[in-house]
Amino acid sequence: MLAIVAEVFREHGYEGASLSLIGEATGLGKGSLYHFFPGGKEEMARAVIAHIDGWFEDNVFGPLRDSTDPLAGVERMIEATDSYFRSGRRVCLIGAFALDESRDLFAGQIRSYFGRWVTHLADALARSGHRPGEASELAEEAVAAIQGTLTLARAANDLDVFSRALRRLRMRLGVPAKT
Amino acid sequence: MLAIVAEVFREHGYEGASLSLIGEATGLGKGSLYHFFPGGKEEMARAVIAHIDGWFEDNVFGPLRDSTDPLAGVERMIEATDSYFRSGRRVCLIGAFALDESRDLFAGQIRSYFGRWVTHLADALARSGHRPGEASELAEEAVAAIQGTLTLARAANDLDVFSRALRRLRMRLGVPAKT
DNA sequence: GACTCATTGTACCGATCGGTACAATCTGGG
DNA sequence: CCCAGATTGTACCGATCGGTACAATGAGTC
Numbered sequence: 001m002l003a004i005v006a007e008v009f010r011e012h013g014y015e016g017a018s019l020s021l022i023g024e025a026t027g028l029g030k031g032s033l034y035h036f037f038p039g040g041k042e043e044m045a046r047a048v049i050a051h052i053d054g055w056f057e058d059n060v061f062g063p064l065r066d067s068t069d070p071l072a073g074v075e076r077m078i079e080a081t082d083s084y085f086r087s088g089r090r091v092c093l094i095g096a097f098a099l100d101e102s103r104d105l106f107a108g109q110i111r112s113y114f115g116r117w118v119t120h121l122a123d124a125l126a127r128s129g130h131r132p133g134e135a136s137e138l139a140e141e142a143v144a145a146i147q148g149t150l151t152l153a154r155a156a157n158d159l160d161v162f163s164r165a166l167r168r169l170r171m172r173l174g175v176p177a178k179t
Numbered sequence: 180m181l182a183i184v185a186e187v188f189r190e191h192g193y194e195g196a197s198l199s200l201i202g203e204a205t206g207l208g209k210g211s212l213y214h215f216f217p218g219g220k221e222e223m224a225r226a227v228i229a230h231i232d233g234w235f236e237d238n239v240f241g242p243l244r245d246s247t248d249p250l251a252g253v254e255r256m257i258e259a260t261d262s263y264f265r266s267g268r269r270v271c272l273i274g275a276f277a278l279d280e281s282r283d284l285f286a287g288q289i290r291s292y293f294g295r296w297v298t299h300l301a302d303a304l305a306r307s308g309h310r311p312g313e314a315s316e317l318a319e320e321a322v323a324a325i326q327g328t329l330t331l332a333r334a335a336n337d338l339d340v341f342s343r344a345l346r347r348l349r350m351r352l353g354v355p356a357k358t
Numbered sequence: 359g360a361c362t363c364a365t366t367g368t369a370c371c372g373a374t375c376g377g378t379a380c381a382a383t384c385t386g387g388g
Numbered sequence: 389c390c391c392a393g394a395t396t397g398t399a400c401c402g403a404t405c406g407g408t409a410c411a412a413t414g415a416g417t418c
Contacts, residue, residue: 013279016194019376030377031396040377095277098334099270100192107336114334140331140340141324141347148327152319154279156291157286161319168320198406209407210366219407 001026002051005044010093014045014102025104042105049094049109055084056117064120070128075175077121078166081146088153095147117143117162142169189272193240193281196254199305221284225340228273228288233291242300249307254354255344256300260325267332267341274326296322307353313347321348 008025009017019041023029039044059080067073085092097103098110124138126132149165170177187204188196198220211260216222238259243300246252264271276282276291305311328344349356 008349009344011280013192013194015192016280018374020374029397031380032400033186035395039183091278095330098274098330099275099278101190101195103333110334111336114331120333120362137343137347140343144327145320146327147330148323148325150272151277151326151330152293152297152323153273154282155289157290164316164319165323168316194406197404199404208367210368210410214365 002048006048006052006093009045009048010091011094013100014041014097014105015100017041023049025054026075045097045102045106046109049097049106049113052093053109054115056080059084061116061120064124067124069122071173072120073124074128074173075170078169082162082166085150087145088150089159090150091146091154092150095150114143114163124154125173130174141157142173145169181227185227185231185272188224188227189270189275192279193276193284194279196220196247197278211321224276224281224285225288228276228285228292231272232288232292235259235296238263240295243303246303249303250352250354252303253300253352254349257348257354261341261345262339263327264329266338267329269329269334270337271326271329274329293322304352309353317352321352324348 004026005022008022012021019030022041022044023033025031033044034040037047039046042068054126057155060077063073063074063076063080064070067076094110098114099105103110118136118139121142122132122136125135125138130138135179145165146169149162153159153161167177169175183205184201186200190196191200195246198209198212201220201223202212205212210270212223216226218225219330239256242252242255242259243249243315244252248254273289276285277293282289295316297315300321301311301315304314304317309317325348328341332338332349346356348354
């Protein structure tokens with residue numbers, strides 16, 4: 001349900017995702033939509049962001065934080081990223097929201113999401129032996145690389161762009177290449 | 180004029196940039212807007228993309244292509260990028276268009292813009308001594324880094340994110356650090 | 359001054375926007 | 389079976405959307 005709404009926002013952006021599109025995609029009328037989300041479109045978007053945030057908490061930030069082998073956590077992050085973004089076919093909704101005016105509405109959630117991604121990754125890299133400052137920079141570079149690659153992959157309509165980027169990412173972060 | 184319209188699209192996205200917003204920003208009524216752009220909003224966006232593309236052709240792709248010292252061309256690209264994106268305060272309109280549904284309308288222009296950026300940078304890097312395959316990968320990585328950093332900088336609302344990324348970029352591409 | 363043609367403001371169009379109201383319907387607990 | 393509360397479809401709201409029509413005005417040109 002939230003996943004379907006997320007897909008509509010992902011495809012059309014916050015402004016472009018009209019209630020009729022959302023209703024059509026979910027099979028729900030406005031009555032139901034406003035029953036579950038009395039706050040309307042903004043509340044839907046907020047719930048969708050929270051849902052995505054939860055997924056990343058479980059599948060990305062968690063492993064980064066909890067893996068005893070920090071590099072194994074990084075590898076799990078990369079695999080989760082690859083599967084979530086469908087090797088570049090999918091776009092990062094939160095990244096897209098960060099770019100346009102909807103940023104102002106969701107600034108807190110957006111900042112928190114990217115902030116935690118970078119700090120958890122930096123922590124893992126520091127535990128894997130990088131100097132703290134270097135770990136921070138590497139983490140920031142890695143998250144930016146993923147976001148930028150999503151843009152590039154969409155622009156070029158080329159799936160290889162994304163897999164190449166993940167390969168470079170493993171190299172830069174010191175994760176053994178996948179066999 | 181085109182610059183003002185560009186700013187509206189940049190701030191609000193393609194869907195969010197209404198004709199009334201554009202009219203307000205430019206001081207032009209619908210009469211004038213449709214006089215100059217009979218094709219309406221789509222033609223405006225197309226013209227804006229072409230305008231930006233021209234700016235990059237002159238200030239980024241050109242130096243990359245024509246500088247006798249390829250690394251000097253790369254340095255000019257980095258400086259032009261920093262000034263164009265106002266150190267991360269501004270967002271890449273073409274990158275934003277690549278993410279949402281407006282991508283379909285402008286797919287050709289978007290692909291061409293990013294394609295030329297990557298290939299011209301790859302050429303310069305190859306001329307500066309990198310092996311061709313490595314140069315391609317580096318170029319792709321660099322353009323993605325810039326795009327992703329714009330997202331991250333917007334999300335964090337932190338200017339330092341962008342300057343750090345440019346510093347790393349100089350290092351990765353072998354350009355002497357700015358003094 | 360008269361003619362031309364580019365430019366502009368304004369009124370208007372049907373469609374759709376996000377949101378509200380509310381009656382009808384479903385559904386499980388007593 | 390009945391009732392309360394959750395759920396739903398539908399009609400409707402004012403506002404705004406992108407776009408059109410057109411008359412008024414502007415600025416040269418001869």
